[in-house]
Amino acid sequence: MAAPVIVAAGLVKDYGRTHALRGLDLQVNPGEVFGFLGPNGAGKSTTIRVLLDLIRPTAGQVSVLGLDPRRQGVELRRRLGYLEGDFTVDGRQSARELLTYLGRLRGSVPPSRIEAMAEELDLDLAPRIHSLSKGNRQKVGLIQAFMHDPELLILDEPTSGLDPFLQQQFTRMAREAVAAGRTVFMSSHVMSEVQKVADRVGIIRDGLLVTVHSVESLRESSTRRIEVIFADPPPPGTFDGVDGLRDVRLDGPVLHARLDGRADALIKAIAGLTVLSLTSEEPDLEEIFFEQYANGRAERRAS
Amino acid sequence: MIRTVYAKWLWDSRRSLLGWTLAILFVGCGYAAFWPTMNNEELQELLENYPQAILEALNYTDIASPEGYLGATVYGLIVGLLMIVFTVAAGTRTIAGEEEAGILDLTLSQPVSRVSMALQRIAAVITAIVAIVAVFWLAMLVLAGPAQFEDIPAARFAAMHLHLALFATLFATLAFAAGAATGRRAWAYVVGAGAALLAYALSGLLPQLEGLEWVKDYSAFTWLNGSSPLSNGADLAHLGIMAGLSLLFVAVGTWAFRRRDVAV
Numbered sequence: 391m392a393a394p395v396i397v398a399a400g401l402v403k404d405y406g407r408t409h410a411l412r413g414l415d416l417q418v419n420p421g422e423v424f425g426f427l428g429p430n431g432a433g434k435s436t437t438i439r440v441l442l443d444l445i446r447p448t449a450g451q452v453s454v455l456g457l458d459p460r461r462q463g464v465e466l467r468r469r470l471g472y473l474e475g476d477f478t479v480d481g482r483q484s485a486r487e488l489l490t491y492l493g494r495l496r497g498s499v500p501p502s503r504i505e506a507m508a509e510e511l512d513l514d515l516a517p518r519i520h521s522l523s524k525g526n527r528q529k530v531g532l533i534q535a536f537m538h539d540p541e542l543l544i545l546d547e548p549t550s551g552l553d554p555f556l557q558q559q560f561t562r563m564a565r566e567a568v569a570a571g572r573t574v575f576m577s578s579h580v581m582s583e584v585q586k587v588a589d590r591v592g593i594i595r596d597g598l599l600v601t602v603h604s605v606e607s608l609r610e611s612s613t614r615r616i617e618v619i620f621a622d623p624p625p626p627g628t629f630d631g632v633d634g635l636r637d638v639r640l641d642g643p644v645l646h647a648r649l650d651g652r653a654d655a656l657i658k659a660i661a662g663l664t665v666l667s668l669t670s671e672e673p674d675l676e677e678i679f680f681e682q683y684a685n686g687r688a689e690r691r692a693s
Numbered sequence: 694m695i696r697t698v699y700a701k702w703l704w705d706s707r708r709s710l711l712g713w714t715l716a717i718l719f720v721g722c723g724y725a726a727f728w729p730t731m732n733n734e735e736l737q738e739l740l741e742n743y744p745q746a747i748l749e750a751l752n753y754t755d756i757a758s759p760e761g762y763l764g765a766t767v768y769g770l771i772v773g774l775l776m777i778v779f780t781v782a783a784g785t786r787t788i789a790g791e792e793e794a795g796i797l798d799l800t801l802s803q804p805v806s807r808v809s810m811a812l813q814r815i816a817a818v819i820t821a822i823v824a825i826v827a828v829f830w831l832a833m834l835v836l837a838g839p840a841q842f843e844d845i846p847a848a849r850f851a852a853m854h855l856h857l858a859l860f861a862t863l864f865a866t867l868a869f870a871a872g873a874a875t876g877r878r879a880w881a882y883v884v885g886a887g888a889a890l891l892a893y894a895l896s897g898l899l900p901q902l903e904g905l906e907w908v909k910d911y912s913a914f915t916w917l918n919g920s921s922p923l924s925n926g927a928d929l930a931h932l933g934i935m936a937g938l939s940l941l942f943v944a945v946g947t948w949a950f951r952r953r954d955v956a957v
Binding site for chain 2: 435439442444445446463464465467468472474476477478479480482483490491492494495496497534
């Protein structure tokens with residue numbers, strides 16, 4: 391496998407007596423969307439600010455794109471795009487003025503690229519930024535992060551408070567970037583924002599990475615509520631010993647139950663019966679997320 | 694075509710710079726134009742009857758000549774003070790102001806080093822100072838005839854304005870350094886304004902006290918006009934002190950900024 395894009399080892403950041411990071415280990419591989427999940431104050435932004443060399447760790451090693459942020463920050467920032475959740479700029483300039491300047495500062499962004507991205511996102515570049523809505527301001531932020539087609543995108547809560555259209559646009563942009571071989575590292579405190587776009591999710595809590603899972607395996611290991619309506623009440627014992635099925639409640643011809651993991655065993659068990667309808671809820675990864683939390687500092691796993 | 698942090702700062706500050714230029718022209722030329730009125734015997738006699746200590750505290754000891762009047766009132770007081778307000782505000786905004794407003798992150802996430810960013814910003818402020826002082830110099834040359842101080846040569850004015858530019862740079866770099874080192878707007882203002890007050894006290898009030906005459910040499914106001922550049926030309930020692938301290942402030946501020954965490 392190619393060298394990881396982000397490596398952090400034993401990252402510690404103290405602010406006086408508060409410990410923002412307490413030995414965080416992290417690895418992000420090329421070509422993936424990595425969701426960095428945790429509640430506010432868990433250390434997400436602190437980690438991201440260390441990666442960008444905005445703050446310096448108290449202890450630990452960091453390498454981003456094979457570079458040391460501290461000593462090779464200019465080269466590093468040339469190759470990455472960064473968006474903070476609350477994108478704040480001097481609002482007296484127009485979006486076009488700001489983006490053109492940032493493009494020239496980077497030296498590699500033609501104005502036509504900015505115009506095209508703005509059109510895709512349905513953003514008017516002419517008004518001054520302070521007159522834009524929060525959503526439109528965040529679009530400016532998305533453009534400045536993506537416009538130079540960086541190898542790595544570091545996005546701190548990029549979609550918090552955005553409308554569904556923009557969330558969808560963001561998911562598309564992130565997916566396109568990954569399809570082009572880029573890597574996306576994004577933080578969020580809401581699982582539902584991450585699960586749509588991320589390949590792997592790392593959960594941070596109290597300055598430590600608690601667990602890392604692929605979204606697929608989280609889905610597989612998750613519990614979903616199911617409801618099956620049969621033509622006739624199923625014979626007793628049909629659901630005994632069905633793998634993953636629990637909390638079985640038969641209500642005449644209607645089965646209510648919870649299903650852990652794969653649906654295969656259940657489907658085979660009811661294959662001989664007449665099924666009128668089968669409903670399976672989308673697994674609630676948020677729930678799993680909180681389970682991971684409840685388990686607290688259980689052993690750290692890397693997938 | 695704005696493609697540097699330096700040019701961007703100047704462009705973004707264009708309205709504020711225009712405002713300050715007009716303010717300094719208006720007030721500076723206004724006071725200078727007052728010279729023909731001041732230049733009458735009755736008023737001079739009145740002033741002579743003032744206690745010497747008060748005149749010294751106000752630096753009004755040589756107010757009978759146009760050089761003395763302009764030096765003491767225009768440059769040594771009103772324009773000097775306006776320049777301090779302008780430069781402390783501008784020096785603060787370079788780093789601490791933007792940091793507290795939360796807009797520094799964007800610049801620092803670009804492929805620009807902190808040292809380069811800091812130096813480009815303070816260079817932009819110094820450029821603005823030079824521009825304002827130069828425009829004011831031209832205005833004074835134009836005003837010289839009508840306001841009856843045409844006997845002072847343009848080169849003497851140039852020397853005076855060189856002192857003014859370095860005086861302003863001194864306060865700009867001090868506020869820059871305090872803000873760059875701490876990231877706090879309040880510290881930059883307090884240090885800048887505190888230094889101005891101290892300098893004023895050192896040049897006017899404190900030297901009146903027995904045995905404290907020597908403190909005058911340590912005041913920025915003395916370095917600005919103590920040697921009367923309008924009468925005597927540039928004072929290299931005073932210019933050197935101001936330039937040297939400015940360089941020191943820039944170096945210390947940039948060094949500290951490079952080392953520290955940037956606030957969210």
